[in-house]
Amino acid sequence: MWSLPDINRLNEEAVKNATKLNKAVKTGYLDGIRIKCDWCDKPAEYTYPWYDVFSDVPKGIIGLCEEHDQYFGNPSEGFFTCDDCGKTFITNYTWENYYTFTDDGDQLCLNCYFDREISRKDNWITSAEDVTWKRVKASRHLIPVGGKHWNEHLEFIGNVEFDNLSGEKVTGFSSTSTKEDGLDDLRDLVEKALLSHKKCILILDARYQCTVSIGVYVKK
Ligand SMILES: [Zn+2]
Ligand SMILES: [Zn+2]
Structure with missing residues (x-):
C-alpha cells in the first residue's frame, strides 16, 4: 500500500537541495558527476528539474540523452509538463494524479488547473x-x-x-x-x-x- 510521503519533510529537504539542483541543470554535473540519461548510460543531453504540486522548489533532475528525450513521455515516463506554468512535474506519489486534461486538450498541473477553474x-x-x-x-x-x-x-x-x-x-x-x-x-x-x-x-x-x-x- 502506498502512502503519501511526508510532504513537509520532503519540502524542507528540497529547499536545501534547490540551489544545487538548479546549478546542476545549468552545468550538466551533479556533485561533480556528469548527469546520465535515466534510460541508458549515455551522458544526458537534456536535463529537466522536476517539481511536485506541493511546493515551488525542484525535487530532482531528469536526465535524458538525444534518443530518450521525450521518448517515453513528456519529457519522460512518470512525469508531465504543465501547459500553463511550463514546469515538469511528477505524475503521482499515490493513487492520486497531479494533472488533468482540460476539454481543449491542455495538460495542466493541479495548481494551474485550480487557478483556471476558480476564476x-x-x-x-x-x-x-x-x-x-x-x-x-x-x-x-x-x-x-x-x-x-x-x-x-x-x-x-x-x-x-x-x-x-x-x-x-x-x-x-x-x-x-x-x-x-x-x-x-x-x-x-x-x-x-x-x-x-x-x-x-x-x-x-x-x-x-x-x-x-x-x-x-x-x-x-
Ligand atoms: Zn538514453
Ligand atoms: Zn502548472
Missing part, C-alpha cells in the same frame, strides 16, 4: 438547491491530498466522502448511507458557507483508491 463564474454556486448529483459528479479535481496552493485563495468549510463508483456516502464498514445522505450533508455545508459568503464552490479535494472527497470552499 470561472459558472463553477460557483449561490444556493443549496444547486447541489445536485450531476453537479457533484462534475466537480473538478483541483486539490491534491496535502496540497497547500488552494489555501492562498480559499477557505475550507467542510467535506463529504463518496464511494467512487456508486456515489454512496462513505461513513464506515457497516454503512447504509445513501447518495442522498451525502447530498444532504453537502447541502448543509453549502448553507453554512452561504451564511457568511455570497457564493461557494464544490471541489474534488482528494482522490483515494475507492473514495473521493467533495469539499465546500469559499473565497478568502
Whole structure:
C-alpha cells in the first residue's frame, strides 16, 4: 500500500537541495558527476528539474540523452509538463494524479488547473438547491491530498466522502448511507458557507483508491 510521503519533510529537504539542483541543470554535473540519461548510460543531453504540486522548489533532475528525450513521455515516463506554468512535474506519489486534461486538450498541473477553474463564474454556486448529483459528479479535481496552493485563495468549510463508483456516502464498514445522505450533508455545508459568503464552490479535494472527497470552499 502506498502512502503519501511526508510532504513537509520532503519540502524542507528540497529547499536545501534547490540551489544545487538548479546549478546542476545549468552545468550538466551533479556533485561533480556528469548527469546520465535515466534510460541508458549515455551522458544526458537534456536535463529537466522536476517539481511536485506541493511546493515551488525542484525535487530532482531528469536526465535524458538525444534518443530518450521525450521518448517515453513528456519529457519522460512518470512525469508531465504543465501547459500553463511550463514546469515538469511528477505524475503521482499515490493513487492520486497531479494533472488533468482540460476539454481543449491542455495538460495542466493541479495548481494551474485550480487557478483556471476558480476564476470561472459558472463553477460557483449561490444556493443549496444547486447541489445536485450531476453537479457533484462534475466537480473538478483541483486539490491534491496535502496540497497547500488552494489555501492562498480559499477557505475550507467542510467535506463529504463518496464511494467512487456508486456515489454512496462513505461513513464506515457497516454503512447504509445513501447518495442522498451525502447530498444532504453537502447541502448543509453549502448553507453554512452561504451564511457568511455570497457564493461557494464544490471541489474534488482528494482522490483515494475507492473514495473521493467533495469539499465546500469559499473565497478568502
Ligand atoms: Zn538514453
Ligand atoms: Zn502548472
